[in-house]
Amino acid sequence: MSVSIFVNKVTKIYDQNVILKDLSLEVKNGEFFTLLGPSGCGKTTLLRMIAGFNTIEGGEISFDNKVINDIPAHKRNIGMVFQNYAIFPHLTVRQNVEYGLKLRKLPKAEIKTKVDEILKVTRIEEYQERLPERLSGGQQQRVALARAVVIHPDVLLMDEPLSNLDAKLRIEMRSAIREIQKKVGITTVYVTHDQEEALAVSDRIAVMKDGVIQQVGRPEQIYTRPVNTFVATFIGHSNLLKARIAVENKQTFLELGRDLRMAIDNLSDLVNYNMDVIAAVRPEEFTISDKGLRAKIKSRTFLGRYVNYELTLMEDLMVVPGTYLEVSQDLGLTEKLYNEGEEVCLEPCMRRINIFNEDGSHSLIRGVMVDE
Amino acid sequence: MNKKKLKFDFWSIVTILIVAIFALFLIYPLLSLFISSFKDPRTEAFTLSNFTKFFEKKYYYQALINSFSVTSLVTLLSVLIGVPLAYLMTAFKIKGKGLIEILIIISMLSPPFIGAYSWVLLSGRSGVLTKFFAGLGINLPTIYGFGGILLVLTLKLFPYIYLYVSGALKKIDASLGEAAESLGCSGVKKVFTVIMPLILPTLLAGALLVFMNALADFGTPMLIGEGFNVMPVMIYSEFISEVGGQANFAAAMASIMVFVTSLLFVGQKYIVNRKSFTMSSLRPMKAKELKGFKSVAAHFFIYFIVFLAIIPQLTVMYTSFLKTRGAMFTKGFSFESYTKIFSRMGNAISNTYIYGLVAIAIIVMLGMFIAYLSIRRRNVFTGLIDTMTMFPYIIPGSVLGITLLLAFNKPPLVLSGTFGILVVAYVVRRLPYTLRSSAAILYQISPSMEEASISLGCSPLKTFFKVTAIMMLPGVFSGAILSWITIINELSASVILYTGNTKTMSVSIYTEVIRASYGTAAALSTILTLTTIASLLISFKISGKKEISI
Numbered sequence: 001m002s003v004s005i006f007v008n009k010v011t012k013i014y015d016q017n018v019i020l021k022d023l024s025l026e027v028k029n030g031e032f033f034t035l036l037g038p039s040g041c042g043k044t045t046l047l048r049m050i051a052g053f054n055t056i057e058g059g060e061i062s063f064d065n066k067v068i069n070d071i072p073a074h075k076r077n078i079g080m081v082f083q084n085y086a087i088f089p090h091l092t093v094r095q096n097v098e099y100g101l102k103l104r105k106l107p108k109a110e111i112k113t114k115v116d117e118i119l120k121v122t123r124i125e126e127y128q129e130r131l132p133e134r135l136s137g138g139q140q141q142r143v144a145l146a147r148a149v150v151i152h153p154d155v156l157l158m159d160e161p162l163s164n165l166d167a168k169l170r171i172e173m174r175s176a177i178r179e180i181q182k183k184v185g186i187t188t189v190y191v192t193h194d195q196e197e198a199l200a201v202s203d204r205i206a207v208m209k210d211g212v213i214q215q216v217g218r219p220e221q222i223y224t225r226p227v228n229t230f231v232a233t234f235i236g237h238s239n240l241l242k243a244r245i246a247v248e249n250k251q252t253f254l255e256l257g258r259d260l261r262m263a264i265d266n267l268s269d270l271v272n273y274n275m276d277v278i279a280a281v282r283p284e285e286f287t288i289s290d291k292g293l294r295a296k297i298k299s300r301t302f303l304g305r306y307v308n309y310e311l312t313l314m315e316d317l318m319v320v321p322g323t324y325l326e327v328s329q330d331l332g333l334t335e336k337l338y339n340e341g342e343e344v345c346l347e348p349c350m351r352r353i354n355i356f357n358e359d360g361s362h363s364l365i366r367g368v369m370v371d372e
Numbered sequence: 373m374n375k376k377k378l379k380f381d382f383w384s385i386v387t388i389l390i391v392a393i394f395a396l397f398l399i400y401p402l403l404s405l406f407i408s409s410f411k412d413p414r415t416e417a418f419t420l421s422n423f424t425k426f427f428e429k430k431y432y433y434q435a436l437i438n439s440f441s442v443t444s445l446v447t448l449l450s451v452l453i454g455v456p457l458a459y460l461m462t463a464f465k466i467k468g469k470g471l472i473e474i475l476i477i478i479s480m481l482s483p484p485f486i487g488a489y490s491w492v493l494l495s496g497r498s499g500v501l502t503k504f505f506a507g508l509g510i511n512l513p514t515i516y517g518f519g520g521i522l523l524v525l526t527l528k529l530f531p532y533i534y535l536y537v538s539g540a541l542k543k544i545d546a547s548l549g550e551a552a553e554s555l556g557c558s559g560v561k562k563v564f565t566v567i568m569p570l571i572l573p574t575l576l577a578g579a580l581l582v583f584m585n586a587l588a589d590f591g592t593p594m595l596i597g598e599g600f601n602v603m604p605v606m607i608y609s610e611f612i613s614e615v616g617g618q619a620n621f622a623a624a625m626a627s628i629m630v631f632v633t634s635l636l637f638v639g640q641k642y643i644v645n646r647k648s649f650t651m652s653s654l655r656p657m658k659a660k661e662l663k664g665f666k667s668v669a670a671h672f673f674i675y676f677i678v679f680l681a682i683i684p685q686l687t688v689m690y691t692s693f694l695k696t697r698g699a700m701f702t703k704g705f706s707f708e709s710y711t712k713i714f715s716r717m718g719n720a721i722s723n724t725y726i727y728g729l730v731a732i733a734i735i736v737m738l739g740m741f742i743a744y745l746s747i748r749r750r751n752v753f754t755g756l757i758d759t760m761t762m763f764p765y766i767i768p769g770s771v772l773g774i775t776l777l778l779a780f781n782k783p784p785l786v787l788s789g790t791f792g793i794l795v796v797a798y799v800v801r802r803l804p805y806t807l808r809s810s811a812a813i814l815y816q817i818s819p820s821m822e823e824a825s826i827s828l829g830c831s832p833l834k835t836f837f838k839v840t841a842i843m844m845l846p847g848v849f850s851g852a853i854l855s856w857i858t859i860i861n862e863l864s865a866s867v868i869l870y871t872g873n874t875k876t877m878s879v880s881i882y883t884e885v886i887r888a889s890y891g892t893a894a895a896l897s898t899i900l901t902l903t904t905i906a907s908l909l910i911s912f913k914i915s916g917k918k919e920i921s922i
Contacts, residue, residue: 072831072832074826074827074828074829074830074832077829078827079827079828082820082824086821086823088821088825088839090843100830104829147828151828
């Protein structure tokens with residue numbers, strides 16, 4: 001029986017250090033929800049509080065309407081997949097998967113049916129009599145997943161389950177996880193620091209930094225309309241440029257240095273005229289053309305589908321000093337490649353770029369919210 | 373949930389129980405010892421007279437000087453033998469290497485006093501070698517006293533150095549030596565500029581261990597020391613000889629011993645903690661082929677040392693099958709000695725195994741619980757337990773015997789004379805081996821293994837027995853084997869705590885040797901040695917390694 005999870009103003013304190021303070025969150029029933037953030041942001045701490053391995057120093061966590069703060073971990077009916085899989089080495093694959101069912105004292109026949117079924121779903125039937133030490137990383141991962149899912153937990157918790165796999169297997173496993181989760185329909189909380197992984201598997205993502213949730217939203221929302229410069233740069237790459245808002249004849253313009261001045265019409269009411277702002281432009285949101293920001297190509301990286309350029313702007317607008325402008329060129333749309341040392345002009349796509357206030361703490365685009 | 377709220381779950385109860393056990397069987401006896409060392413034998417008033425007596429009379433303080441002089445030389449000789457042995461065995465191809473290693477381990481683990489006693493058989497007053505050389509008109513130097521203790525203890529203790537140093541050598545990556553050679557440094561120079569500095573901390577730690585062992589050894593000087601008095605013997609004889617009166621003086625001497633060993637222990641800890649090179653060799657040194665004279669010399673050195681070390685075992689096994697008349701061996705072979713011990717001393721044999729098994733069961737349980745508590749459930753009390761488990765390292769066996777006897781020979785808890793007091797002594801003395809290996813393996817078990825079990829609905833307590841304990845077993849076993857072997861060979865505490873009914877094999881061997889009943893002593897020693905060897909072989913078989921961790 002899947003549940004919704006309500007995290008209400010929880011606080012976590014380790015040795016007098018406040019790790020999380022008054023953090024609130026809602027995970028919908030059946031949803032694949034990801035906690036994403038750099039290491040040390042508190043995402044695993046929060047996951048382990050939901051699991052019951054970390055104490056809760058303030059606030060409440062509830063499954064549907066039931067507060068679980070004081071329920072010990074083994075009575076919460078959770079399934080958990082660990083970073084190192086934590087497969088019991090002294091039990092065979094089958095015994096590992098049976099473990100939770102046996103503890104629930106189900107009839108033998110039922111255990112067999114359930115285990116057979118999940119072994120099939122996770123495609124590890126053929127290894128069921130093996131000891132874990134003779135399994136590859138991907139196979140162990142499937143055992144861990146099968147073991148967690150077979151008990152029909154209220155929630156499935158995953159702590160960086162793919163970080164120990166190589167790149168190719170990671171991509172294969174993440175679609176497997178996604179597929180199995182949808183098939184079983186369990187509310188899932190997934191922790192990762194890999195933004196690409198988060199974008200690929202999640203229904204919704206919460207981006208965390210320093211114990212604070214920065215933004216919650218669907219992957220495409222978070223990517224296209226980040227709520228601040230942290231999210232804009234942590235999820236994918238964004239070039240941060242110093243810019244200004246100007247107004248003329250009731251029309252709003254974005255000024256990028258002396259070279260560029262373009263009309264913009266999706267700004268929120270927070271904007272003051274003549275205000276200094278940050279324009280965040282993703283590498284693919286620039287087109288190389290004959291007008292716009294003048295820049296010189298410093299280096300070129302050929303990546304197959306794309307070509308990435310590092311450029312130096314003629315007029316230094318970079319918010320972070322010493323960084324270069326990144327532009328990528330989709331080879332499906334263009335044939336001309338530019339060489340190192342060439343001078344080009346760049347035009348940003350005004351419908352897609354994001355504008356933040358001067359310290360980058362919030363978006364000035366209309367309708368962008370921390371939690372949609 | 374408030375973290376500081378004390379919950380009375382299973383582990384709290386275990387913690388309290390263990391603290392209580394340690395308090396009762398370790399702290400209380402030790403305190404009684406210290407208090408008793410400050411008491412006047414007649415008036416029970418507090419006094420320093422026991423200590424002043426010790427430092428005023430040469431007869432007494434000479435024992436401390438003797439202990440130190442013989443122990444220092446033993447340590448030095450052990451290093452001089454153990455280091456080259458370890459280097460030759462690691463760096464070069466030696467024929468029969470596997471067997472040699474096992475023989476070295478056996479000579480280390482077999483009962484300490486067997487060495488003393490077989491050297492007496494060989495070159496004592498009526499020893500085989502003595503007579504043989506006397507026939508040739510050569511008078512061998514006496515085996516009794518300083519020289520004998522030195523010989524026996526060195527042969528008994530150099531294996532510690534060997535095992536420590538070869539362990540360290542195996543951790544040196546071959547690339548280090550190759551780097552030295554690529555820079556133009558090879559041969560002896562390489563050994564002294566690269567290899568020696570790398571193993572030096574390990575060597576020092578091993579040397580201190582040897583020093584402690586030699587200082588605390590009771591059986592060897594007792595059997596072979598004769599007029600050469602050392603501390604453990606002095607403590608024992610002062611304690612045993614006079615009824616009552618001397619106990620306070622013996623306690624004072626024991627306190628002095630504990631003080632000295634504590635200093636050594638702290639010193640050893642300090643060095644081990646500063647053992648700052650964490651080396652892990654991907655590619656250990658490869659044994660090279662030796663050629664010509666060098667090969668002959670290396671083999672001769674190794675075989676000679678190992679032969680000397682294993683002589684005692686061979687001697688007792690051989691003599692156990694000799695016919696005897698009274699104390700004398702006569703010509704011809706028989707099972708006489710064996711039939712005699714089975715009819716007269718059968719219960720010493722069964723006692724040894726029964727007490728050993730009871731003690732090892734308790735040790736395994738305590739070892740696993742304490743390891744778990746101090747690693748997974750750190751708090752003030754488990755920290756306290758952790759500290760208390762260090763104590764056995766600093767209490768020589770004979771001192772432990774005295775403290776237990778002083779503490780439990782009067783109400784409320786009378787244990788003296790029962791087998792319980794022997795089991796207590798064994799548990800206290802030999803717990804550290806099992807505890808250490810249990811802790812070591814627990815560090816390698818990821819806590820997420822336990823969390824996985826809990827997340828699947830298994831309570832933490834059940835998880836300990838279903839997952840943690842099972843995964844700990846291999847580590848626990850390797851330590852328990854060592855605990856077991858050293859329990860059945862234990863003499864220095866047993867000899868103080870035994871009574872007629874609770875005699876063990878090692879005590880019987882000791883008393884038989886004292887009565888010059890060499891045949892029966894040899895038969896008993898053979899049984900003990902064979903048990904030791906069998907236990908070792910089983911352990912090798914199960915663990916799949918030919919190694920022990922000391």
